[in-house]
Amino acid sequence: MSFRTQRRHSTALLSLFVTIVAGCLIGCAPYQLGNAALFPQNIRTVHVPIIRNATFREDLGVRLTEALTKEIELRTPYKVTADPLADTVLRCEVIDETKRVLTENDADYVRALDAAIQVRASWSDRQGRLLMKNSIVPTDDLTILFSQDERFVPEAGQSIDMATQKALEDLANRIVSQMEARW
Structure with a gap:
């Protein structure tokens, strides 16, 4: 050649x-590349008011608000803002918190428990249109119900606070996952 x-x-x-x-x-x-492609592109800001708490554990609303804020900032292209006139508003309410005994030993000492938290959430834009919808079980309710439980074993040094924090973080993860755009 x-x-x-x-x-x-x-x-x-x-x-x-x-x-x-x-x-x-x-x-x-x-x-788009990365996780930004998973979320609606016309949204830039999200307002997350302090989450209302209907349980006797006073700190759950504040702790879930912190977990949600961190999760939104970490996983989405959105900026969490204190401005109520943001592009969207994510409203949540902790509606129930329970602790259930799973196993006991022969002397009736608790060996393992479940800590469960239920949250109602809705995400809407400035015009009040819902952005997060329950497509599996459509209801007339404007909110989606999330429930999360975590097992803990006091004998192993685990506490209700540790289990509750893990449940709150898992709830925040699941709520943010529901903010993804539908295909």
């Missing part, structure tokens, strides 16, 4: 490569 033919082949390969790269860049322009 002569130098001229070799040069023609390399020029043809280079132009083919440039064409393919340009086609990919232009053809893939509306696509």
